[in-house]
Amino acid sequence: MKVKDLISALEHFNQEARVDVVVHCHPEEFSLSWGGCEGSEKETCDSVSFYVDRLCSNEQTENK
Numbered sequence: 001m002k003v004k005d006l007i008s009a010l011e012h013f014n015q016e017a018r019v020d021v022v023v024h025c026h027p028e029e030f031s032l033s034w035g036g037c038e039g040s041e042k043e044t045c046d047s048v049s050f051y052v053d054r055l056c057s058n059e060q061t062e063n064k
Contacts, residue, residue: 003048021050029053 020027031053036046 021052023052023055028055031056 021030022028029052031051033049033051034040034042034045034047035049036044040046
């Protein structure tokens with residue numbers, strides 16, 4: 001899925017609704033991370049990831 005597809009899908013929901021990532025039937029706190037070439041910024045990244053904070057505590061992420 002591409003970022004534009006996710007945004008398009010989310011436009012159909014209440015914009016004030018909470019967003020959760022569910023792992024094994026439990027909502028988890030999450031952060032967003034991005035990747036690409038060395039030195040990529042948000043505007044030039046190749047990928048965006050949802051990281052479950054509890055499971056990825058050693059990864060560099062940006063809170064939502």
